[in-house]
Amino acid sequence: MKKPVKGKKTSAEQVVEANFDEDAIAGQITEITADVNTLLKKGKKAKIPIGMQPMLATLVDEPFDDPEWIYEVKWDGYRALGFCLKNGDVQLLSRNNKQFNEKFYPIFKLMQGWKMDIVVDGEILVINEKGISNFGNLQNWRSEADGELVYYVFDLIWYEGKDLTGLPLNERQAILSQVLPQGDDRIRLSKVFKAKGTEFFDAAIKMGLEGIIAKKEDSLYVKNNRSSEWLKIKVKLRQEVVIAGFTKNEGTSKQFSSLLLGIYQDDQLQYVGKVGTGFNDKDQKEMMAQFKPLITDKSPFLAIPDVNKPSRFRPDPPKAKATWLKPELVCEVAFTEVTSDGVFRHPSFQGMRVDKKAKEVVREVAIETKAVIQAELPGSAVRPPISTGRKTLLNPKDETQVRKVKGHELKFTHLSKLYWPEDKVSKRDMLNYYYQVADFILPYLKDRPMSLNRFPGGIHAKSFYQKDVKGKAPDWAETFPYTTSDGEAKEYLLGNDEAALLWMASLGCIEMNPWFSRSHSPDNPDYCVIDLDPDKNTFDEVIEVAQMVKEILVQMEVPCYAKTSGSTGMHIYIPLGAKYTYDQSQMFAKIIVNLVHHQVPEFTSVERMVANREGKMYLDFLQNRPGATIAGPYSLRPKPGATVSMPLDWEEVKPGMTMKDFTIFNTMDRLKETGDLFNGVLGKGIDLSKAIQKAKEVFG
Structure with a gap:
């Protein structure tokens, strides 16, 4: 292994230390002494994860002290992932996979000289003479004459063919400290402090x-997720915002007087005020060059804001004229507070953000720190998953609890039973998860007959299906009588509300399995599903096939939505709007899978019999039949890792994504950021005749 060459210590870190008392920093995190080769053996063999997005931190409202946490400086720069191969092939990418190779060429050139297989995570910034970063200086950086450009590396993701994301942070950092080339001070190992968080914050x-x-x-x-095990605590209030337009005051000679700002809420741009400070004449000229191609006559806001609204501080505002822009550019502002109507008070422009898409800009609200930092609790070996605003239903102590849900009393028992023993996830944790995720999962359960797959002893104990709940469901539960094709009369539970959801979970239903159709149209599915079921295939091959399915459907002008199965494969849904029969849905799915199989017969199969598949991935179209079920969106799965069947943005469906990226531990944090990506499957269905005609035109 390469031994690090000590670079000079930044004055910023010296000042951090100087602002601690001696006991608080007794120091710095104790280095792990284990042999790096021993630690690397814990990693999993994997390809370089090009296309991944970094792990993000959750904003909380105040600092805290906890011996199990470590602390770093929050640098004011661009998050950057560095991908390097021994042959000198280097990619320096933003959190959204935008190229930084040319923009920050000194860092890129240094990394080309590494000649090693490595992926690192860090922050690019410009530091001043005091060693403190300034985002405005970074945004205006064009060459080395504009300031000292530094890449602070704080995590190691992949090294010498090994995925290290499954190792604890302190072990990843131990390897990083030994393998990161540190001969040039422009790339630095970010310093980690083992200290009291409150004192570290005071120093900041x-x-x-x-x-x-x-x-x-x-x-x-x-990867690709926001976590509650990384937290950010801000000294100053700052927020990324969309530039929706600009104003120009009557008689001014400036390019513009203020920027009109917005953030997205429920896919609609909301006005959050205007900013008129923080940019000079040079900044304005450069920004105006970006604005001109985006000028439009239409306001991007539903309600046009009054840009000349008087206030008690400015009763006679200047006569300003608004010019609207297509909402594509993002900048960052600092502010003192948010008013009751959601407008930023005293905002100041900090710089443009090229590393974030406008549609991703939502209001960042700090979570109460106490809701995130929870000690190990009696009867539960893990911290309960974090809610995105909704508290947990069950307390961490009592083994049996009765709670009123939707007006009905439910009894929950054996709450400390470990359903996922390896992950130390209890029945209590599972019930709290379904309570928290209810608003997201219920649209896919409502009015749908449910097949109850019960695991009363946890994922390694015997399980069984229960479809008929006649005489067993609570009196208040809504049910659906149905006679199967075999002439068997059953009474299915309908997943209509939180009470039904939690009653199922209380029976040990780890996963939720709804029909494709609803009770009022049982023979007409709301969607067609293609189930990619791998055998000896890698998950990267599943991803490759999923993208093939998408490309075929794009050419047929048909929308589709992807989710992980939570087990080994992926599910692709096509909205039908309950306009067609199961037979028609199955026929359409068969057309699609046959087109895919024709492209990659070497590792896919459409054979129903397992023995005839020869270890290949099964392209299952036969799921499209009455009474068939698969795990619904946001359903937990009875698999190690406590994985979740997670809806995905198609941009996420790239090599390097894994099933364990989506679990009970991070789902609520993810949903806070993404919202429901799957609701399109419940929308207007496709025109099947047009889709099949298009397929004939394109594929013959």
Whole structure:
């Protein structure tokens, strides 16, 4: 292994230390002495994860002290992932996979000289003479004459063919400290402090830093997700915003007087005020060049804001004219507070953001720290999953609890039973998860007959299906009588509300299995499903096939939605709007899978009999039949890792994504950021005749 060459210590870190008392930093995190080769053996063999997005931190409202957490400076720069191969092939990418190779060429050139297989996570910034980063300087950086460009590396994701995301943070950092080339001070190992968080935060205030980062010492690296085991605590209030337009005051010679700002809420841009400070004449000229191609006559806001609204501080505002822009550009502002109507008070422009898409800009609200930092609780070996605003239903102590849900009393028992023993996830944790995720999962259960797959002893004990709930469901439960094709009369539970959801979970239903059709149209499915079921295939091959399915459907002008199965494969849904029969749905699915199989017969199969598949991935179209079920969106799965069947943005469906990226531990954090990505499957269905005609035109 390469031994690090010590670069000079930044003055910023010296000042951080100087603002601690001696006992608080007794120091710095104790280095792990285990042999790096031993640690690397714990990693899993994997291809370089090009296309991944980094793990993000959750904003909380105040600092805290906890011996299981470590602390870092929150640098004011661009998040950057560095992908390097021994042959000198290097990619320096933003959190949204935008190229930084040319923009920050000195860092890129240094990494080309590494000649090693490695993927690192860090922050690119420009530091001043005091060693403190300034985002405005970074945004205006064009060459080395504009300031000292530094890449602070704080995590190791992949090294020498090994995926290290499953190792605890302190072990990843131990390897990183040994393998990161540190001969040039422009690339630095970010310093980690084992200290009291409150004192570390006070030091950050004295320095004028943006804030601090707290990380659980044993946290795993969860790609493409926001985690509650990495937290950010800000000294100053700042927010990324969409530039929706600009104003120009009467008689001014400036390019513009203020920027009109917005953030997205429920896919609608909401006005959050205007900013008129923080940019000079040079900034304005450069920004105006970006604005001109985006000028439009139409306001991007539903309600046009009054840009000349008087206030008690400015009763006679200047006569300003608004010019609207297509909402594509993002900047960052600092502010003092948010008013009751959601407008930023005293905002100041900090710089443009090229690393974030406008549609991703939502209001960032700090979670109460106490809701995130929870000690190990009696009867539960893990911290309960974090809610996105909804508290947990069950307390962490009592083994039996009665709760009123939707007006009905439900009894929950054996709550400390470990349903996922390896992950130390209890029945209590599972019930709290379904209570928290109810608003997201219920639209896919409502009015649908449910097949109850019960695991009363946890994922490794015997399980059984229960479809007929006649005489067994509570009196208040809504049910659906149905006679199967075999002439068997059954009474299915309908997943209509939280009470029904939690009653199922209380029986040990780890997963939720709804029909494709609803009770009022049982023979007409709301969607067609293609189930990619791998055998000896890698998950990257599943992803490859999923993208083939999408490409075929794009050419047929048919929308589709993807989710992980939560087990080994993926599910692709096509909205039908209950306009067609199961036979028609199955026929359409068969057309699609046959087109895919024709492209990659070497590792896919359409054979129903397992023995005839020869270890290939089964392209299952036969799921499209009455009474068939698969795990619904946001359903937990009875698999190690406590995985979730997670709806995906198609941009996420790339090599390197894994099933364990989506679990009971991070689902609520993810949903806070993404919302429901799957609701399109319940929308207007496709025109099947047009789709089949298009398929004939395109594929012959």
